Amino acid sequence: MRDEVAWTVEHHGVFQMVYYAEHYGWDPEQRQAFRDHPFYQSCVDFCERWDQSSFDPDYPMHDLDFFAPMVREVFARKAHDQAHVLPGVVVGFRAARPTPSTALPLRPFGLRRICLACFRSATPLPRYASVSRSLSQATA
Numbered sequence: 001m002r003d004e005v006a007w008t009v010e011h012h013g014v015f016q017m018v019y020y021a022e023h024y025g026w027d028p029e030q031r032q033a034f035r036d037h038p039f040y041q042s043c044v045d046f047c048e049r050w051d052q053s054s055f056d057p058d059y060p061m062h063d064l065d066f067f068a069p070m071v072r073e074v075f076a077r078k079a080h081d082q083a084h085v086l087p088g089v090v091v092g093f094r095a096a097r098p099t100p101s102t103a104l105p106l107r108p109f110g111l112r113r114i115c116l117a118c119f120r121s122a123t124p125l126p127r128y129a130s131v132s133r134s135l136s137q138a139t140a
Helices: 005-019 032-034 040-055 064-076 108-121 126-139
Strands: none
Touching: 005 032, 005 040, 032 040
């Protein structure tokens, strides 16, 4: 997994707060603490394009089986292969929109289901153990 993706997964909870924190009396701009990080904008974009919009239960989505080949492809890679990790490289996250090759868009909620399924079975890296624990507890 790219460093950018791992950082985004680790920090997206703080970035997501911009959408709801004020309702709890919290600071919605806590993400500003990371504004100088090279992956800051990637996390902003992920939360806006994917994570925030994933809370709509009526949004059309693929079954988890649709994503199985993609998950297998990722887990078939050599672990920590620098060709995939791309340390310090900012690639960004594409917009969540339908593509001609799929009947439905690659739906954010579907992505969340993949992530949760992966964290259930994958051995977490120590660096991201707290994220893995949180996801495992949320899906148990």
